[in-house]
Amino acid sequence: MEIEKATAGHGLAGTDIWSADDSNCSSTPLSDFSSQRYYKRAQSPSPMVEHEDFLIRPDIRGKDKEERETEERRRHIKISLYKRFRRESREPLSEMLGSALLIILGDGAVAQALLSNFEMGNEVTINLCFGFGLTMGYLTAITGGAAGHLNPAITLANCLFRGFPWRKLPIYVLAQVVGCGIGAACIFGIYRNAITAYDGGRRQVTGTLRTAGIYSTYPVSFLDLPGRAMQEFFATIVLVFFVNAVACQSSPHLSYKLPTEWNLIRALVLGLALYGIGASLGWQTGYAINPARDFGPRLVSYMAGYGREVFTTAGYYFWIPIVMPCVGAITGQLLFDFIVYEGEHDNFVTNPTMAVERLMENMRRNKKSLDADIEESRFDGTRKYSKRPLHEKKVAGTGA
The missing domain is CATH 1.20.1080.10 (Glycerol uptake facilitator protein.)
Incomplete structure (x- = not known):
């Protein structure tokens, strides 16, 4: 009852996340937590983070953080010329x-x-x-x-x-x-x-x-x-x-x-x-x-x-x-x-x-794919691709 009263004002009462039987967040019995701790977790934008099992249980933590870290590292890695040449000419x-x-x-x-x-x-x-x-x-x-x-x-x-x-x-x-x-x-x-x-x-x-x-x-x-x-x-x-x-x-x-x-x-x-x-x-x-x-x-x-x-x-x-x-x-x-x-x-x-229709569609699709490949190959050291169309020319005096 204390849990339901504490969480009623936050729209969390009666949800599955606070059910002792259906909870996927902890293996700790419900009696180990006070209503005050549940109230703090309900207010937190990330209630799962405060749980101690989040740091030690991979089934709770998942791979989201690892994938984000890997993607972040990959985003800052510049592909070498050798790898680009080998990938494109293999x-x-x-x-x-x-x-x-x-x-x-x-x-x-x-x-x-x-x-x-x-x-x-x-x-x-x-x-x-x-x-x-x-x-x-x-x-x-x-x-x-x-x-x-x-x-x-x-x-x-x-x-x-x-x-x-x-x-x-x-x-x-x-x-x-x-x-x-x-x-x-x-x-x-x-x-x-x-x-x-x-x-x-x-x-x-x-x-x-x-x-x-x-x-x-x-x-x-x-x-x-x-x-x-x-x-x-x-x-x-x-x-x-x-x-x-x-x-x-x-x-x-x-x-x-x-x-x-x-x-x-x-x-x-x-x-x-x-x-x-x-x-x-x-x-x-x-x-x-x-x-x-x-x-x-x-x-x-x-x-x-x-x-x-x-x-x-x-x-x-x-x-x-x-x-x-x-x-x-x-x-x-x-x-x-x-x-x-x-x-x-x-x-x-x-x-x-x-x-004939398939042939024409194939030729149009290949032309678009070629333009996309050329556009993708134009990137700087931060791996940010240029959004400028291929036919666009620089405007004199503007540095564009």
């Missing part, structure tokens, strides 16, 4: 490293087989190494947070049909080309003495002692221009079918669906797919089916002393491994979506109106 660098591994293993197998007069390798080992290079490159890229495309044509198809951000397209393409170039440069540095011993120091693109095929692809002499284009076009369609078959397993007749955690199985299947393409469709043009895989190493061979002939030979063949894989990837994606695909993304065949 994805493209992972894609670049995966592309480099693809070329190191693939072109390395070509160099070893050719420079040893096919005593230390042959077409089987070359195709196997390209497949294993794709496996290791894919695993390395996705471990670093990248998509693991390793191919500008695949990236373009994913932007068009699978909602991959368009703002990442140039970044991924640049990372893939640079990565393939780095891989080719590594092979040139490793096998430089062997190449010199093979061709006598005279770098040749054509002829009996040609070694330019170590880096990029060149067609056989009897294949005409339409045949070269069709070869790369068709081989890329097959590659896209393989990629989609691994990524989209949604058939109702399957008793299982390969989980995304099984990335090793996916990588091995992709490697076997590339081996199959090379063993069946790789003879006439070298199955580039990847603009970065061909263009990056071709630039390296140009700088390594092979000259302009790497671009002019075979009737300026160099553009076919760049253009036709992109056309083949788009065509293959259209065919796959028309025949097989049923997923969360509307395709341009079954629902073109919705697909």
Whole structure:
């Protein structure tokens, strides 16, 4: 009764907070406290703080204070340039490293087989190494947070049909080309003495002692221009079918669906797919089916002393491994979506109106996200972000 009288004027009588049975604030019996102490606690803006158990019982104290202290410390910590660089460039660098591994293993197998007069390798080992290079490159890229495309044509198809951000397209393409170039440069540095011993120091693109095929692809002499284009076009369609078959397993007749955690199985299947393409469709043009895989190493061979002939030979063949894989990837994606695909993304065949709307919305959303990323990167030492719009200019004489 004394408790109810003491707290009646403060609107706290009858509430659960003062119930001896339901109280979460103390394990001490009610008789241990006088009505005067309860009256003081009721007047306090934080009645829980005066309780002695608040300091010793974590279930009462909770983590609010610790979280506030941690957030306060984080607010005053300035992120180092290294951490910012690593956070912002980890994805493209992972894609670049995966592309480099693809070329190191693939072109390395070509160099070893050719420079040893096919005593230390042959077409089987070359195709196997390209497949294993794709496996290791894919695993390395996705471990670093990248998509693991390793191919500008695949990236373009994913932007068009699978909602991959368009703002990442140039970044991924640049990372893939640079990565393939780095891989080719590594092979040139490793096998430089062997190449010199093979061709006598005279770098040749054509002829009996040609070694330019170590880096990029060149067609056989009897294949005409339409045949070269069709070869790369068709081989890329097959590659896209393989990629989609691994990524989209949604058939109702399957008793299982390969989980995304099984990335090793996916990588091995992709490697076997590339081996199959090379063993069946790789003879006439070298199955580039990847603009970065061909263009990056071709630039390296140009700088390594092979000259302009790497671009002019075979009737300026160099553009076919760049253009036709992109056309083949788009065509293959259209065919796959028309025949097989049923997923969360509307395709341009079954629902073109919705697909166009999704594409435009995706482009607008990516533009807003890019503006937000640029705005977020503009902060001072106190971590307070600038609220000034990006298009706003300083007014002369005002210091704004």
